[in-house]
Amino acid sequence: MKNSISDKVLNKIDREKIKPTAKWEFIARDSLIWLFAFLSVLIGSLAVSVVIFLITGSVQLEVQASGLKRLLCLIPYFWLLILAIFLVLAYLNFQYTKKGYKLNPYLVIVISILLSIILGSVAYAAGLGEKIEEVFYRRIPVYQKIMHQSMRPLSDPQKGFLVGTVACTNDQGFLLYDFQRQKWQILLPEQSYKLLPKLPIGMRLLIKGQQLEEFIFQAEMLKPLLQPKHDLDMMIERNNILPRIN
């Protein structure tokens, strides 16, 4: 075989002044891949922290919903989807590293999941899960809709359970938007009026009490939704303002 291929290649290299790509570009590329893999695991971990927050907050809800209905409300689909997406991205980035392909893909996935759970638990303990969820709820309308949709079955005013967000306070108590955007007047006992400054606009609440009329609800118990140790909860406990549910 004549060396015409070699000649053609060398001629092309000379003619087009082709040079080997600089080493630093490959180092930069490899570093970026590792960075993306790491960021994917990190974001996955943050999703895990929110999942833990939502599940631990939801299981403590004392509502009428039970069985399958309750289970469907409790599962944080949105965050599990985020976690799945970033686990896949972490896996794909890892596969593109120099030696990533040598590892069994199932092992890579298992390690990514374990790492996400460990880091996610640390993030949850540091309060990040709650903060992230709150930011998403307040700033991302689509997420808010998803949350309202999933929590809606927990609300059953005729049976004495109402969930929604605080719209504003007034003389008699406060106004609440339920998750179907209906406005409710929530009546509080007079001795509970000192609670009112503690009710920030937009706060998600679970209210137990009695429906008096259409869109008027007498509160017997207030509990921040998903936040078992919120200041409001502790204030109710400390001042014995409203009876606690056992």
Added chain:
Amino acid sequence: MVNYQEKTDQQLVSMALANPHNFLYLMNRYEKPLIFYIRRISQFSVEEAEDILQEVFIKVYKHLNAYDPKLKFSSWIYRITHNQVISKFRKTKARPDQVSWDMDESLLNRLAADFDLEYDIDLKLFSQKIFNILNNLDDKYREVLILRYFEQKDYSEISDILKKPSGTVATLINRAKLKLKQKFESQNIKF
């Protein structure tokens, strides 16, 4: 004139980085095996295979600084070649009509030994049967069999070339051998 045959691949890479014309030595070393490899996995004609090989060498030259000496250079260049062929398939969006490649007796002997085959005295007929069987296998099986039996790569090298874990390579080879045996039986090729 440099006696490049005594130089290791790594030394030739360093020489090529210092002077582009030294790249000739790497090309001389790998031109023939890679042309055979391209034709075996793709069934492209000689001319098409040569075009692909030119693209491979240009790519290899551009990526010389990416070569990691912890990896065998042959595995690295075979990987680039494999990827270039796949890329060509995607561009043409069609596989070429089956063009046979020469299967010499030593290759057939290797295959026959591993499968305990009795093959016909008519070597040409036998090699045509094997060729047809190989071409009718799924790509993932054909490529590992070609690397194992015709390119004589070990499992670790195949893992590096195809960027798959060694365990996956072993599984693919076992399954490919099973498929091949089934095809041999259906073609009345005796064991």
